[in-house]
């Protein structure tokens with residue numbers, strides 16, 4: 001039964017078009033992701049800019065010379081190296097191109113330099129050149145500085161957190177494992193920064209596949225035979241729900257895997273164990289890249305399931321495939337669009353579209369106080385929508401099985 | 407197998423499509439005859455649990471069919487009047503899918519499909535996509551789907567509508583063949599179809615049964631007589647106003663009429679044997695469903 005339901009979906013020409021669109025999106029977003037990486041090299045006085053796979057290889061070679069734990073000694077050494085480059089004649093020159101040559105020398109440790117700049121800038125602020133005025137001795141206090149700049153921020157007037165939230169943040173900052181493990185991680189950075197776009201396209205496309213499962217019976221006038229068959233008001237309905245679930249899950253898993261596989265195959269897979277703070281300095285989530293990746297993918301999955309289930313409910317209720325297709329768009333695109341025009345209340349950070357934006361939640365920690373305890377938005381979003389997703393299939397079942405053919 | 411309708415009523419808003427019907431059916435072929443809008447489809451939909459009655463009940467061997475739910479539908483085969491298919495499915499896939507939602511195991515379903523395809527004359531078309539079938543072939547696929555679970559109750563809503571005369575006769579024979587040991591209810595507004603296959607005829611009008619019985623009983627129930635006569639062309643419009651005319655044929659010497667009337671309508675008219683068609687006209691007051 002489930003087999004034929006799935007076959008029905010994939011035999012539709014609209015599904016075939018949606019598959020093609022997904023394939024194209026996969027290629028395009030992969031290319032965009034890979035081209036995020038850039039490496040500059042000077043050879044024979046000529047500037048060469050590498051992007052994509054070539055940049056990945058060069059960056060990996062340059063950065064992995066610094067691979068390992070970022071201990072006090074390493075941090076001090078980075079500052080020394082930086083000072084050495086800064087005092088070179090290229091760096092001192094007034095010529096922009098010469099400066100660029102100096103920058104090229106820093107590419108191996110620029111990420112570590114960034115960390116130092118962020119740590120010694122004010123909280124939430126970022127002075128790109130801050131590391132240039134830090135001594136090797138000061139740099140050793142990087143991890144302490146991260147906590148104290150948060151503390152300093154919490155003392156100020158413009159702080160965005162309540163006292164309880166501030167305490168919570170401080171605890172999270174203190175709990176972060178130091179020293180950081182560091183290696184080439186531009187691959188993961190690019191992956192996490194771009195995956196949300198792909199997941200959103202995926203969620204919308206999956207809406208096209210599932211939105212006809214229930215309404216097509218009416219549109220094709222196959223409803224009388226369906227509902228007058230023995231299992232038409234019980235197991236056959238369950239089979240439809242199962243088919244929708246399997247299609248959403250299967251397509252999501254397949255395309256997420258393909259995207260991840262392509263990006264990591266081309267850019268390399270190393271760096272998964274680095275803390276996300278290398279990319280998201282202010283994050284209060286103490287996670288590695290790999291863990292953050294799984295959270296983002298889980299968020300996208302739950303978001304996809306939620307919008308698909310809702311689309312199927314609308315499909316069962318209105319008997320219209322077109323209205324059902326609109327549901328994922330309304331859910332996942334309308335709110336973000338509206339929020340650009342008008343300021344929506346704080347509750348908006350709990351709308352379903354946010355499930356596909358967990359990267360932003362990880363980066364700019366959003367916290368709530370629920371029943372006296374402070375919660376971060378990511379687990380709240382994941383668990384709340386997981387529960388909602390579990391509640392929707394029974395509702396769908398009840399709606400569809402009661403259908404009358406008039 | 408016994409189906410019993412008690413005070414069965416279905417209203418859509420203020421309009422009552424089926425009005426307090428009381429009926430009992432057991433094995434045999436029942437022909438439901440009525441004009442457009444008489445309520446045939448509405449009645450059949452209720453019998454297939456697709457529509458809930460506004461009031462009254464339907465029971466199968468004493469049990470309410472809506473309470474029996476799947477247990478009742480297990481006995482049921484239904485060919486709707488106006489229905490569609492999954493256009494990209496082959497005939498075989500379509501039948502296997504319907505078999506699965508009828509709860510037939512895959513192995514048994516494959517066997518049954520192989521058995522039914524030649525019976526309905528679709529053996530050669532089994533790999534054809536549904537969207538490429540002709541109207542007649544679609545109806546054959548429809549009857550095959552209804553027969554998959556070897557139903558004890560077979561409900562056919564206008565099974566012969568839209569078929570060419572050859573196809574109609576073949577289809578009629580197919581239905582007769584399939585109707586053994588079952589309760590078959592079929593609706594039509596084509597009188598000759600019913601005459602051939604139904605043991606029991608029901609005339610339905612405005613949601614109620616107005617006459618029932620075998621063809622002979624129904625014919626005998628007509629209180630008026632059928633007269634055959636020839637009149638002048640100039641008299642035709644007058645005759646049409648005064649009498650129910652079941653047939654008229656224009657000839658050079660005048661019009662040959664078949665008139666339903668209590669007393670002799672014109673001098674020289676001959677009293678003839680009434681047919682079911684005359685009865686239909688008598689009860690429904692107009693000529694309906696003239697077909698090739």
Ligand SMILES: Nc1ncnc2c1ncn2[C@@H]1O[C@H](COP(=O)(O)OP(=O)(O)OP(=O)(O)O)[C@@H](O)[C@H]1O
Nearest residue numbers: 406418423440441442443444445446447448449487
């Ligand atoms: N869903 C509905 N809403 C309102 N009225 C309806 C509905 N379905 C049927 N009707 C009305 O009920 C009456 C009976 O319709 P039904 O389809 O049962 O007639 P029928 O005997 O099958 O006619 P036909 O020979 O044309 O198929 C019609 O007047 C129709 O307009």
Ligand SMILES: [Mg+2]
Nearest residue numbers: 446447448487
């Ligand atoms: Mg009808």
